[in-house]
Amino acid sequence: MSEKNDSLDTDVKKMKLRYAQHGHLDTPYLIARFAGMQEIDALWLSFYSEYPDEKNDFSAVGQFLKFGTEWRKFVYEKLHSLHGGDYEKIAKRRNQLKKAIKIAVAESDMRKAGLLLHAFGDSFAHTKGAYNTHDETAYGSVIGHAFEGICFHDPDKAFKVSNRQKYIGFITQLFEILKTLNADVDGFNNYVFQVENAKCTRDDCAIDELNLKPVHRKVNLFLKDNIHYIKVITKEELESIFTYID
Numbered sequence: 001m002s003e004k005n006d007s008l009d010t011d012v013k014k015m016k017l018r019y020a021q022h023g024h025l026d027t028p029y030l031i032a033r034f035a036g037m038q039e040i041d042a043l044w045l046s047f048y049s050e051y052p053d054e055k056n057d058f059s060a061v062g063q064f065l066k067f068g069t070e071w072r073k074f075v076y077e078k079l080h081s082l083h084g085g086d087y088e089k090i091a092k093r094r095n096q097l098k099k100a101i102k103i104a105v106a107e108s109d110m111r112k113a114g115l116l117l118h119a120f121g122d123s124f125a126h127t128k129g130a131y132n133t134h135d136e137t138a139y140g141s142v143i144g145h146a147f148e149g150i151c152f153h154d155p156d157k158a159f160k161v162s163n164r165q166k167y168i169g170f171i172t173q174l175f176e177i178l179k180t181l182n183a184d185v186d187g188f189n190n191y192v193f194q195v196e197n198a199k200c201t202r203d204d205c206a207i208d209e210l211n212l213k214p215v216h217r218k219v220n221l222f223l224k225d226n227i228h229y230i231k232v233i234t235k236e237e238l239e240s241i242f243t244y245i246d
Contacts, residue, residue, distance in 0.1 A: 021050055021053070022158055022203045022206075022207060022212075022216075023121055023125065023156055023157075023158050023167070023203075024046075024049045024050040024053060024117075024118055024121055025046050025047075025049065025050040025219055026046070026207075026212065026215055026216050026219055027046075027121070027158070027170075027171060027174075028042070028045050028046040028049045028114070028117055028121075028174070029042045029043060029045070029046035029215060029218075029219050030191070030212070030215050031171050031174045031175050031178065031188070032045050032046070032178050033184075034175060034183065034184050034187050034188040034191065035174075035175050035177075035178035035179045035180060035183050035188075036178075036179065036180035036181065036182030036183040036184065037105075037178055037180060041105075041108070041110055043218075043219065043222045044110040044111070044114065045105075045110045045113055045114045045117065046114070046219055047114060047219075047222075047223055047230075048110060048111050048112075048113070048114025048115050048117070048118075049114040049115075049117040049118050049121065050114075050118070051114065051115065051118070051233070052075075052079055052080070052115065052118045053118070055233075057071075057235065058075060058079060058233075058238065059075075060075065060076060060080045060082065063075045063076070071235065072141075073141060074239060074242075076141035077141050078119060078242045078245055079115075079118065079119055079122075079238070079242070080118075080119065080122045080126065081093060081119050081120075081122040081123040081126050081138060082122070082126055082138065082139050082140060082141050083138050083140070083141065084137070084138055084139065084140030084141060085137070085138045086134075086137055086138075087133070087134045087135070087136050087137070089138070089246075090123060090127060090136055090137070090138055092246065093123050093138075093245065093246065094120065094123050094124075094173070096244065096245050096246060097116055097117075097119055097120040097123060097245060098120065098173065098177055100116050100241075100244065100245065101113050101116045101117055101120060101177055102177050104116060105177070105178060111233075112241050115233070115238065115241055116241060116242075116245075117174070119242070119245070120170070120174070121170055121174075123138075124166040124167070124169055124170040125155045125156050125158075125163070125166060125167075125170070126138060126139045126155060127139065127155070127166065130165075131165045131166045131169050132169060139155075157202070157203055158195075158203055158206075159195070159198055159200060159201055159202060159203050159205075159206040160201055160202075161201055164195060164196065167195065168192055168195060168196065171188075171191075171192065171195075172192070175188050191210075194210050195210075198210060
């Protein structure tokens with residue numbers, strides 16, 4: 001895998017990996033492996049999917065107070081899919097991201113695919129209303145879903161009962177994007193069944209219930225062992241990746 005910049009990213013070296021990263025870190029690896037992708041590609045894909053939440057310049061939290069800047073607008077509306085759009089805009093955004101991810105994967109560019117995948121995952125998590133209905137609307141760029149997080153309705157928690165259909169929608173579409181001739185369809189369907197029927201409603205608890213600790217551990221160990229290979233992603237590079245995403 002080729003990198004884009006010769007300087008190491010010191011911010012990423014300080015990443016503190018935790019269970020809260022199930023949606024953007026563990027899930028892409030898991031679904032990529034079900035889809036038949038090679039281990040190394042699945043690991044890099046999952047890393048770059050998580051990357052925007054771990055780097056201050058790219059995270060919604062890191063940019064929260066920087067109101068009125070074009071960079072904040074980009075981070076919120078494109079990278080984290082907090083665009084405030086209606087059902088039609090959500091559907092359009094998801095379709096654009098699906099196509100872009102598929103192209104990046106075909107080009108073996110897991111760096112680009114992973115960054116796009118972050119926005120794709122958020123295009124499911126960062127919405128209000130029932131999944132895939134005309135009632136579904138995206139959270140906006142002013143405060144994102146900060147209020148919901150404070151009130152314990154965090155939309156980023158995959159196993160909350162109110163979030164599961166969106167999570168299942170996300171992984172189902174992701175599986176179709178990444179699926180190869182070696183895909184484990186039965187394994188994927190079994191995972192969906194487990195998610196649907198999980199008794200736990202917290203991600204950390206569900207990871208135990210679904211025996212996902214080995215996946216979580218593997219992804220974390222890979223990141224810790226290879227963190228010195230991670231190169232800086234510039235703002236210009238990130239913006240160029242999203243050029244054709246409305």
